[in-house]
Amino acid sequence: MSSWAVSRVSGSVQDLEQLFREHYAMLYRTAYGLLKNAADAEDVPQTIFLRLLRSGMTPDARSNPKGYLFRATVNLSLDKIRSRKREVFIGTAQQIEIAEPDSDTNDLEALNLRLSEAIAQLEPEAAQIVLLRYLHDQSDADIAKLLGTSRGAIAMRLFRARARLKKLMRISGEGK
Numbered sequence: 001m002s003s004w005a006v007s008r009v010s011g012s013v014q015d016l017e018q019l020f021r022e023h024y025a026m027l028y029r030t031a032y033g034l035l036k037n038a039a040d041a042e043d044v045p046q047t048i049f050l051r052l053l054r055s056g057m058t059p060d061a062r063s064n065p066k067g068y069l070f071r072a073t074v075n076l077s078l079d080k081i082r083s084r085k086r087e088v089f090i091g092t093a094q095q096i097e098i099a100e101p102d103s104d105t106n107d108l109e110a111l112n113l114r115l116s117e118a119i120a121q122l123e124p125e126a127a128q129i130v131l132l133r134y135l136h137d138q139s140d141a142d143i144a145k146l147l148g149t150s151r152g153a154i155a156m157r158l159f160r161a162r163a164r165l166k167k168l169m170r171i172s173g174e175g176k
Contacts, residue, residue, distance in 0.1 A: 035080060
């Protein structure tokens with residue numbers, strides 16, 4: 001490899017390393033907010049940065065790295081939630097009886113699971129807006145700036161996403 005190519009590659013690795021340091025906490029918090037599992041939440045940012053390392057920075061990632069990384073985190077987390085629903089565990093091991101935690105803990109965990117599954121059923125952009133607003137406590141104006149759209153568009157999409165979430169939560173609650 002020429003010295004120019006080496007410096008170009010090491011420069012992009014350094015850029016990715018800097019982006020990783022700057023945004024890891026937000027990406028982890030986003031993934032954990034959806035996945036409710038620390039190991040899976042740690043895997044999401046690492047997977048995104050490995051993909052960027054392999055394929056390079058896209059124009060979208062260069063122009064708005066925070067927005068790009070957030071969208072990639074939400075999309076990958078939603079994919080993991082969807083794949084959990086499809087997983088089938090086949091085994092011959094005996095089932096282990098586990099003591100039931102108190103019902104308040106069970107109810108809260110069940111509600112969190114239903115909410116994560118409902119968010120996974122939203123369109124990716126709607127899920128991103130809901131997470132930015134309620135998980136990251138961002139204002140409509142901040143979300144609009146991050147996603148490159150108007151504040152009014154964000155307000156309308158958030159309104160629709162909340163209505164859809166309410167409907168999805170009601171449906172999943174009836175199926176209990």
